[in-house]
Amino acid sequence: xxxxxxxxxxxxxxxxxxxxxxxxxxxxxxxxxxxxxxxxxxxxxxxxxxxxxxxxxxxxxxxxxxxxxxxxxxxxxxxxxxxxxxxxxxxxxxxxxxxxxxxxxxxxxxxxxxxxxxxxxxxx
Numbered sequence: 001x002x003x004x005x006x007x008x009x010x011x012x013x014x015x016x017x018x019x020x021x022x023x024x025x026x027x028x029x030x031x032x033x034x035x036x037x038x039x040x041x042x043x044x045x046x047x048x049x050x051x052x053x054x055x056x057x058x059x060x061x062x063x064x065x066x067x068x069x070x071x072x073x074x075x076x077x078x079x080x081x082x083x084x085x086x087x088x089x090x091x092x093x094x095x096x097x098x099x100x101x102x103x104x105x106x107x108x109x110x111x112x113x114x115x116x117x118x119x120x121x122x123x124x
Contacts, residue, residue, distance in 0.1 A: 002026040002113050004096045009118030012086055016122070020081040022096030022115060030054070030074040033099050036081045037108055038092035038120075047106040048094070049081060059104050064090075086122045093117040 008020040020036070035050040049070035050059045058070050069082040079096060097111035105111065 002029065002032060002098055004098060004113055004115035006094065006096050006115040006118040009094060009120045011121045011123065014087055014122055014124045016086050017082070017084045018086065018120060020083065020094055020096075020118060020120075022079040022081075024077040024079070024096075024098065026077070029077040031100060032113075033102060033104065034070075034072060034079045035097045035099075035105075035111060036070060036079075037095045037097055037111075038090075039095070039117075040089075040092040043092075045095070045108050047108075050104045050106075051079065052104075053102055059106075083120070086120075088122045088124065091120060091122050093119050 003025040005023045030053055036048040037045050038048050039045040048061055048064055051070045051072050055072045067085045072079045095117045096115040098113040099111045
């Protein structure tokens, strides 16, 4: 069992940067594939990024590739999402998600554990 709590969201202007954090409880954090999803108003939840157990490989949605970076610190039970060059279309509620085991999945139902979300709003 793992509990996830996101933080770091806020209101920024286009072109700015934000760093989201996801703090995880539990002693087996390194056994989970981690991911970030987001949901904009009136839209379905969509995959943003995922990272492997040890953090050696990552996957990104095409819409954020080159701008966002996912990372993890297993010693601190934390996952990060560095977001640069933010655009208004990045505005959404961002969720941290976890699933036990290796391998990437790009649909929300594949992930068992979810945080409450942190709001990112990009103006202009």
